[in-house]
Amino acid sequence: MPQPAVPAPQAPVIDPAETAAPLPANGQIFRRGPSRPAYGAIDLGTNNCRLLIARPSETDGFTVVDAFSRVVRMGEGMANSGKLSETSMDRAVAALAVCAEKLKRRHVTLARSVATEACRRAVNGRHFVERVRRETGICLEIIAPEEEARLAMLGCHRLLEPGDGPALIFDIGGGSTELVLIDTDGGEPRIKCWWSAPWGVYSLTESEGRDFATADERLAAYGRMRERVRHAFRRFVDLLPANKDDIRLMGTSGTVTTLASVHLALPSYDRRAVDGLKMPTAAMRGIAEMISRFSHEERAALPCIGHERADLVVAGCAILEAIMDIWPAKTLGVADRGIREGILRSLMTRDGHPI
Numbered sequence: 001m002p003q004p005a006v007p008a009p010q011a012p013v014i015d016p017a018e019t020a021a022p023l024p025a026n027g028q029i030f031r032r033g034p035s036r037p038a039y040g041a042i043d044l045g046t047n048n049c050r051l052l053i054a055r056p057s058e059t060d061g062f063t064v065v066d067a068f069s070r071v072v073r074m075g076e077g078m079a080n081s082g083k084l085s086e087t088s089m090d091r092a093v094a095a096l097a098v099c100a101e102k103l104k105r106r107h108v109t110l111a112r113s114v115a116t117e118a119c120r121r122a123v124n125g126r127h128f129v130e131r132v133r134r135e136t137g138i139c140l141e142i143i144a145p146e147e148e149a150r151l152a153m154l155g156c157h158r159l160l161e162p163g164d165g166p167a168l169i170f171d172i173g174g175g176s177t178e179l180v181l182i183d184t185d186g187g188e189p190r191i192k193c194w195w196s197a198p199w200g201v202y203s204l205t206e207s208e209g210r211d212f213a214t215a216d217e218r219l220a221a222y223g224r225m226r227e228r229v230r231h232a233f234r235r236f237v238d239l240l241p242a243n244k245d246d247i248r249l250m251g252t253s254g255t256v257t258t259l260a261s262v263h264l265a266l267p268s269y270d271r272r273a274v275d276g277l278k279m280p281t282a283a284m285r286g287i288a289e290m291i292s293r294f295s296h297e298e299r300a301a302l303p304c305i306g307h308e309r310a311d312l313v314v315a316g317c318a319i320l321e322a323i324m325d326i327w328p329a330k331t332l333g334v335a336d337r338g339i340r341e342g343i344l345r346s347l348m349t350r351d352g353h354p355i
Contacts, residue, residue: 028111028139037351038065040103040111041343042096044140046075046118046174046202047312048254049095052340053106056353062344066106070095071308074118075175075202084122092128093135100136110351112343114143114151117175117200145196148339149178155341156252157182157189159276159333165246166192168327171338172253172319174202174312177229179236179323195236199229201255204315215293218314222292225318230325237326249281249324250333254309255316259287260334261304269304275336281324284332288317 036055039062043050050069054062072091074084096113103111119125119142129140143151152171160167164185171178177197182189199207208225212218260274263283291299292314300310324332 028113037109038106039344039347040099040106040108040113041340041347042099042111042113042138042140043339043343044072044074044092044096044113044115044119046116046176046200047071047073048174049092049099050340051099051102052344053102053108054344056348062348062353066102068095068099068102070098073202075200075206078118078122078175079203079206082122083124084118084128089128089131093132096132096136096138096140100138103138110347112347113138113140114148114339114343115140116143116148116339117145117173117198117203120145121175145176145178146194148173148176149180149194149196150191151342151346152178152252152338153180153182153189153191153342154345155338155343156250156335157184159335159337160184160248160250161278161331161333163246163248165248166241167248167250168240168323168329169250169252170323172251172255172316173200175200176203177319177323179233181240193236193239195233195239197229197232197236199232199315199319201312201315201319204228204318205312208315210296210311215295218293218295222314222318225315226322229319229322233322233326240326244328247327247329248333249327249329249331250335251320251323252335252338253316255313255320256284256332256334257336258304258309258313259284259291259317259320262287262291262302267303271336274334277334279332279334281329281332285321285324288321291317 038053038055041052048069049072053066054064057063072095074088074092076088077085125142132138132140153169167182169180177200179195181192183192204225208221212221257274260277260279261269264273296310299305300307305313
């Protein structure tokens, strides 16, 4: 059901020196840090495992000192089994072991590690969390959709273009898509309402399949995916303002950054060129429609898609077009930041670092 705005969860204040203190639900203490403490954020999604380590900075909010990303495909096979497979859990544990080593090497004082849709839906999600704690020492927290939406918004809202109208921020994940309608009239964003749809690039791809011989078959499958997503958004649409003047739209996900890279014809992914980019939505639609016609081989041949994303990018395009249908902004902001940055800002603010 549609959900009203929810306040940010009130987390306890943690003294990083109290390494013997019980661990809170959303923070993990590692050791006494250096004079400029390092903070860690892990986001284990349906498709990727990502880590960011940063230190507070007086000029830029925080400075990234280490990062890691690996495709783990946690959602593989879940559509049929309802549980995480042994191979997907093995991949995730291996990736999280790398994260744990980086947290230790960078002398991280405080970290928060979250898992999203795949672990929320899997019948063995809690079993996996315990395995991760036992084998890597990382305490994964399976977060609710509203917290996922809040963190994504917190991580990227500063890239919104100026304006007085409402803004819609979305995060197309592997297993779900989060949408947050915000009001920025008071300076800092205020969440008006949020929505989580059970379709992400992985779950939507698995629902429709991957192998279509002709362009006509691919276009038909693309239309069915768009209709599934549009149906999942139908009740959220009732919460949106009727007046769509001066509206703003921003996306934070692999889909929007990938399509932005295709738009820029980049020979390889360049975060500096993509993060903060403002694109005409008409151009983004054109790229989405082109990709939806391409075969797997044609998609894989595009430098910023490649074989790793070729089977999932079409579903991302379908979700993106459905979002642009319900929120017809003229420009789409692109953010290569989200949940991890939101976690870092939360932890640093709690510790009294102005960001």
